[in-house]
Amino acid sequence: MTERTERTSCQPSAGRRWAVLGIVSVALFLISIDGSVLFTALPVLSKDLGATAGQQLWILNAYTVVMSGLLLGAGTLGDKLGHRRMFLFGMAVFGVASLACALAYSPGTLIAARVLLAVGAAPMMPATLALIRLTFTDARQRNTAIAVWSMVSVVGAVVGPVVGGLLLEHFHWGSVFLVNVPLIVAAIALGAAVIPRDEPDRSRPWDAVSSLLATVALAAGVLAVEEAARVPPSWAKVAAGLAIAAVLGAAFVRRQRRLDDPLLPLDVFAIPRFTAGVVAAVVTLVAVSGLGLVVAQRFQLVAGYSPFQAGLLLVVLAVGALPSSLVGGMLLNRIGERAPIVWGFAVGALGASIALLGVDSPGWFVAGLVVTGIGLGAPASVASSAIVTSVPASRAGMASSVEEVSYEFGNVLATAFFGGGILFVYGLAVDLPAGAPAGAATSLNEALRVSSDPRVVSAAVDAYDTAFAVVLAAVALVCLVGASVVSRLLRETAPGGADEPGGER
Template sequence: MTHLDNVDSTPAQRWAFLAIISLGLLMVGVDNSILFTALPELRRQLHTSEVQALWIINAYPLVLAGLMLGTGTLGDRIGHRLMFLIGLTTFGVASLAAAFAPGPWFLVAARAALGLGAATMMPATLALVRITFTDERERNTAIGVWGSVAVIGAALGPVLGGLLLEYFWWGSVFLINVPIAAAAILATIVVAPPNMPNPSKHWDLLSSLWALLALSGLVTAIKELANPARTGWLLAGAAVLAVGGAVLFTRRQRLLDDPLLTFDIFRSRIFTGGVLAAAGAMFAVVGLELMTTQRFQLVAGYSPLEAGLLVVSVTIAAFPFSILGGAVLHRVGFQPLIAGGFLAVTLGTGGAAWAGHHETVPLFVAALALIGAGTGAIMSVSSTAIVGAAPVRRAGMAAGVENVSYEFGALLSVAVMGSLLPVLYARQVPGGLDLSGPLDGPAYDMAYLTIVLLLAVVSGVFTLLTAWCFRGNPRSPGAAQ
């Protein structure tokens, strides 16, 4: 087998290569959420504080989101196949380091290295899909599979984490990546098409660093703002860092002949709608999974596996709706799939709040399934909107923006929800949230309920925003430029 990127490749060759790409993408998605069920165990064995626990989770999506614009363009320059292999290798080595981390801050650093590997790998996966599948309908289906793998990875993380913790120590949630990465590396060498670099493509490291600086400042500011014992100088410094990084990044793009991001790309409402959809869907599903797995472990006494299995309905519902979304897009259009998907998420999140408050587990699981169906439909076609609406010459840029949208949604969700819960709890319990001792169950449940209702409101807003972006119900990305 040689060039999968031409029209003479067989369907079997193309779909086999997609399976390999999906294996790497699955690891990236799983590591976004695999720690949700492992956090209580990490707190006990590594003695992490609340701040350390949030940074252990957020270091990964922070580096991932901050560097992905640059790695997408770097992939255009040195070849996406090579970038995929570099990313897999980095991910495997960082997973090994994380599995045997001696302390919390070492684990934060290892998680940041995992983010570097994922940032190198992830834009390459979508770019390789676009190169491999030249037929529009086949490509839409392939991107639907790609989107479903991302959804499944994020939704499978808590279940896999709980299953591993049932039988092994906490480091196993990272160690499992090592043989998978090794197998994917070997399969890529054997199956993937030759690397196709474009040395004329410019890559700017400084732009990536400014973007990472801005996101780091934003996350730190959110965490500190929510801290009842906040430090004024740290909050002010984080805000300056966020604004300064954003300004420096924007100015840098104007000076470059080949920028990482040209903001005129957002003039396409299809492209902008896709970005909003990807970020909004991840914000909702990641926030709900994080809060739900913590609540049922800390208050209801569930084991990590039981808490993970509770949210598995998200995965079960997401997969078929993600595949279906990509397959029927040309018939039904973007608006029913994306705006309708957010409406399902809104209803499902509201139902989860009601069922959780009344301790009705079957209805709670059904509500999670409705959320999974909605996010599955959204994510499959939001990727199509972003990649398809961008000019071909900006394929790497579009892939970077697409991936950043997902990771920024997850990053913001963990930062906001993880910081908001202790604040809401502290309003009812004078001593605040102390996980080393007994919890006030009703107070924790009220904080949890408030957050879930907030997620329902946010999903409702995204329903309206995406309905506007996809007004006229275009059936292909180029239909409403």
């Protein structure tokens, strides 16, 4: 996208600008929900489809892994073909894939449908943010719009389990995907009428090889983490996965350095605001997705909550995140990025610690989740703005892709490390009585499925609660590390200004 395009093609009326924000927010909400809706639906659909523990992780991971790998290429392709076109195309694919997920009849078909869902989401996500960047030319309005965008992303991830739980109370698990279809149809119709046409830079090259390298490297890394979490793991497979990820990742970096117009210009990471935004985005989603994954499953499997009741626990994260996300975006021009991100992560760590100490007291646990949400809301909106506005408008698609990849990579890390980590700690902590079924040693879900012996169930629950506590402590630690890294990166950055070439507020 060129600077000329931004001046001549994206100056709609005020009403139309906010209509565009509404349409892209609906699309983003659906994408975010589909990343977390299975947190509550997974126990039900796993039982129905007969999914193993490994298949369950890939039902969760297929969507985020594939989307993360495709996002960089999709954003650059949007600069080349037009973000409006990519947005509408992605929504059409997303709608078809949602229907395929709803009709899946085996773990394999559901995983394949989730891959197709990612193929649809990948061109949509960077287009949503690029369209906001190109539509809102006033810096203050743009910061507010990006804050709303970030809020929608976080809220979608948080309420996904609630939506899933509510639908599961009354319908088949396929309904968690089927509900997308009418909303997608409406969004396509409105988007075609309201979203202004942009003028793409068709001369810009697009590198499919780089996108493939990123996708396979990420998938190999996730597979290695999942295998390491098995009890006992195959260390040969772990080593092979890590080796493939390292080799292909290095090949990706080398290719970017050699290309005249790379998929990901590595020089942007020399911009402190850009790099700090990436770190903040990854940390935010690691914390939010990690909590969403383990909280929803723990309170269903251990406390006997229904999927809807377990999902409601996560709404309190959004209750805290909503106001802090908006306030962070509105005050960005006055105070800069450093304070809301660093203090936000510190508050998030405090909230996770409160939840850990109050896990057996519903009141304290909910209070901890609210405090965590308050802490993570501001970094979410500020990170998005830092990434997108620290580079020239001609790189809007690339910056949007990096922003999206950061969030999705955080989601992948949370699912892989916390999803795999909770299985790993469970396997180490479980102390089953003699004669217990072998499957009970792999996961709590499996233990409850293969045995009704109170001794087995008690041992499995105790082990799971140990693993749950470790994950909560890890979330707090991740937030503190994120605060430290961002504080160092932005130490020399003046509030309210941007001293990077081409960047803007």
